[in-house]
Amino acid sequence: EDQVTQSPEALRLQEGESSSLNCSYTVSGLRGLFWYRQDPGKGPEFLFTLYSAGEEKEKERLKATLTKKESFLHITAPKPEDSATYLCAVQEYRDSSYKLIFGSGTRLLVRP
Amino acid sequence: DTEVTQTPKHLVMGMTNKKSLKCEQHMGHRAMYWYKQKAKKPPELMFVYSYEKLSINESVPSRFSPECPNSSLLNLHLHALQPEDSALYLCASRGNEKLFFGSGTQLSVL
Numbered sequence: 643e644d645q646v647t648q649s650p651e652a653l654r655l656q657e658g659e660s661s662s663l664n665c666s667y668t669v670s671g672l673r674g675l676f677w678y679r680q681d682p683g684k685g686p687e688f689l690f691t692l693y694s695a696g697e698e699k700e701k702e703r704l705k706a707t708l709t710k711k712e713s714f715l716h717i718t719a720p721k722p723e724d725s726a727t728y729l730c731a732v733q734e735y736r737d738s739s740y741k742l743i744f745g746s747g748t749r750l751l752v753r754p
Numbered sequence: 755d756t757e758v759t760q761t762p763k764h765l766v767m768g769m770t771n772k773k774s775l776k777c778e779q780h781m782g783h784r785a786m787y788w789y790k791q792k793a794k795k796p797p798e799l800m801f802v803y804s805y806e807k808l809s810i811n812e813s814v815p816s817r818f819s820p821e822c823p824n825s826s827l828l829n830l831h832l833h834a835l836q837p838e839d840s841a842l843y844l845c846a847s848r849g850n851e852k853l854f855f856g857s858g859t860q861l862s863v864l
Contacts, residue, residue, distance in 0.1 A: 676852065685758075685844050685855030686797065729796060737802075739785060739809040742853060744796035 644669045648730050648745035655752050658719045663748045665730030666712040674733040675713050676742060677706050679726045686729055689715075720752045760845050760856035768864050769835060775859045777828040777845030785848040786828040788820060791858070792841045803828060835863045 645668045655661055667675065674693055678686035690699045692708035699706050703724065705716040715728055727749045731742040758779045767773050777786065785804045789797035802810035803822040817839075819831040828845055840863045846853040 674851070678855075683842070683858070683860065685846070685857050686853075688852050688854070691852060737809050739802045739804045740848060741787075741799050741802060741810060742797075743799075746796050749794075 644732050644734050644743050646730055646732055646743055646745035648728075648748050650748060651746070652749045653751070655717075655720055655750070657721055657752055657754050660716070660718045660720070662717070663715040663728055663730075663750070664712060665715070665745055667730075667732050668711075669732050669734070672732065673735055673740070675708055676731040676733065677713070677715055678729040678731065680729055680747070681726050689728075717750070720750075722752050722754050725750055725752045758845055758847055758854050758856035760843075760859050762859060763857065764860045764862075766862045766864060767832065767835065769837070771835075772831070772833045774832065775830040775843055775845075775861075777830075777856060778826055779847040779854070780826055781847060781849050781854070782825075783847035783849040783854070784825055786822065787846040787848070787853065788828070788830055789844040789846065789855075790841050791844060797844055801830075832861075835861075837863050839863050 647666045649664045677689040680686045690706040695710045697708050703718050707714045727747045729747045730745040761776045788800040791797045799812050800814045801820045806822045817834050821829040842858045844858045845856045
């Protein structure tokens with residue numbers, strides 16, 4: 643069965659202090675690795691999809707990378723508004739439908 | 755319109771009540787989802803509808819009853835819930851190879 647593990651569970655950064663979040667996965671055949679951002683009491687907001695090892699995507703201060711076993715979300719010079727829970731998920735195809743299997747998330751707090 | 759709209763935003767119900775959650779999207783997506791999320795936990799899949807037919811039921815108790823009246827609407831009927839069913843219920847639709855989530859319904863069962 644597909645599994646997704648995220649680390650660290652929580653991360654506190656000072657504004658401007660760059661860091662990386664990790665997502666390791668075990669799947670029988672990767673059909674996409676997704677990153678979502680979730681604010682408290684809200685639904686997840688799509689950030690990136692990665693499909694193959696070596697692929698990279700960027701959006702503002704965020705950059706996602708993918709290897710055969712893990713993905714990283716790099717946050718460069720974060721701002722307090724980047725504080726949120728970041729969820730990683732792998733996509734599975736079953737019973738003629740796609741489903742996302744989420745990791746437990748990394749709660750990021752960026753202090754001014 | 756790239757929104758998934760969920761109503762109500764908050765719901766408090768007793769264990770003997772019957773209530774329904776509603777989800778609507780007008781993006782033309784043909785797959786819709788219900789997820790349940792407990793505090794500080796990841797979303798857990800409950801149901802998937804594909805072309806208005808139930809395709810995945812993740813062994814959800816029968817006190818949760820999904821319904822997909824048409825391609826734009828998804829309902830979740832609730833009956834005889836337990837306090838441990840209190841959670842954020844998220845609806846999503848799939849399009850452009852990704853899931854679009856609504857803001858959720860925060861459900862409290864007393």
